[in-house]
Amino acid sequence: MTTPSLAAEDAVPARPAPAGRSPGRLMWRRFRRDRAGVVSACVVAFFFLAALAAPLISWGYGKDPYTTYGLNEGGLLNEYGYPVAPDGGVSGRFWFGIEPTLGRDVLTQLLYGIRTSLLIAAAATVLCVLTGILVGVTAGYAGGRTDYLLGRFIDLLLAFPQQLSFVAFTPVVYALFVSPGKETPTSLRVVTLIIVLWVLGWMGLARLLRGQVLSLREREFVEAARVTGASTWRIVSRELLPNLWTPILVQATLMLPAMVTAEAGLSFIGVGIVEPTPDWGRMFANGAKYYESDITYIFFPGIAMILFVVAFNLLGDSLRDAFDPRTKR
Numbered sequence: 526m527t528t529p530s531l532a533a534e535d536a537v538p539a540r541p542a543p544a545g546r547s548p549g550r551l552m553w554r555r556f557r558r559d560r561a562g563v564v565s566a567c568v569v570a571f572f573f574l575a576a577l578a579a580p581l582i583s584w585g586y587g588k589d590p591y592t593t594y595g596l597n598e599g600g601l602l603n604e605y606g607y608p609v610a611p612d613g614g615v616s617g618r619f620w621f622g623i624e625p626t627l628g629r630d631v632l633t634q635l636l637y638g639i640r641t642s643l644l645i646a647a648a649a650t651v652l653c654v655l656t657g658i659l660v661g662v663t664a665g666y667a668g669g670r671t672d673y674l675l676g677r678f679i680d681l682l683l684a685f686p687q688q689l690s691f692v693a694f695t696p697v698v699y700a701l702f703v704s705p706g707k708e709t710p711t712s713l714r715v716v717t718l719i720i721v722l723w724v725l726g727w728m729g730l731a732r733l734l735r736g737q738v739l740s741l742r743e744r745e746f747v748e749a750a751r752v753t754g755a756s757t758w759r760i761v762s763r764e765l766l767p768n769l770w771t772p773i774l775v776q777a778t779l780m781l782p783a784m785v786t787a788e789a790g791l792s793f794i795g796v797g798i799v800e801p802t803p804d805w806g807r808m809f810a811n812g813a814k815y816y817e818s819d820i821t822y823i824f825f826p827g828i829a830m831i832l833f834v835v836a837f838n839l840l841g842d843s844l845r846d847a848f849d850p851r852t853k854r
Contacts, residue, residue, distance in 0.1 A: 555847040562843025568836035576640040588630040590637045590803045595628015602628050613821025621825045625815045635826055637803035646784035649722035654777050657730030665738025679728045695721050695796045711802050722784055730776045741765055771848040778841030782834040
């Protein structure tokens with residue numbers, strides 16, 4: 526027969542064990558609380574979705590970025606080549622208006638231009654991040670002569686003025702594959718831009734990761750892994766890289782909009798994407814010719830560029846705060 530005290534103890538329900546939360550869940554919880562970060566993520570996702578769905582939107586919209594509506598149809602452009610309708614020809618038919626001189630649809634040009642610029646920038650960013658991780662972690666973990674040689678190589682590449690190097694090296698790469706006097710294919714221009722942005726864009730991340738690895742390799746958990754006989758690959762992949770995701774993600778979110786603006790700048794000065802391929806920078810170059818008489822044409826790509834760059838920078842700040850709760854904005 527049980528005593529009353531024991532019966533009372535048996536009647537008390539057992540408390541559930543506290544559920545642990547992984548670092549990923551904690552990061553996601555902190556990120557969701559940051560309204561600026563969530564809004565920025567939505568804006569960035571909208572741009573990528575619009576770029577991916579550009580052909581579908583163009584099909585549903587009933588227009589494409591190549592048809593010269595102003596030349597094929599009368600009454601859209603005046604004798605000076607500018608839209609007859611006010612506000613750059615904005616109407617229910619042309620939602621963002623039409624381009625002066627040729628009369629191409631601005632909305633489809635912008636969608637396909639964003640698609641081209643994001644494709645080049647995203648590919649270059651991925652290559653820069655992979656190269657920065659490889660070189661930075663190798664230099665920081667190996668140390669000694671390897672660190673010295675890689676460090677001097679990084680310093681050599683950083684000595685090149687980045688924007689001037691973009692302008693100088695891009696035509697050189699074109700000349701290696703295309704005979705003088707022949708037109709450079711668009712595919713070669715895209716590959717060349719990716720290569721140039723990659724070769725001259727990974728050094729900052731590599732130097733940052735080198736410094737991080739130099740401090741991490743002397744920590745107790747790395748020494749413990751060495752004592753247990755862990756291989757170099759296991760130490761790097763299981764001990765070092767998980768502690769480097771914060772600077773990698775933050776730098777990547779800052780690098781991609783910089784790549785977008787660099788690609789647009791190259792197309793603006795004529796060494797990037799050229800007619801008739803839609804491109805963000807080429808729209809700015811054409812808008813610079815028309816803004817005195819028709820500012821509407823450059824208004825939409827300009828606003829889109831500002832929104833994209835600001836949203837990506839805010840997203841990088843929010844990711845940094847979410848990964849490292851000690852940082853406060």
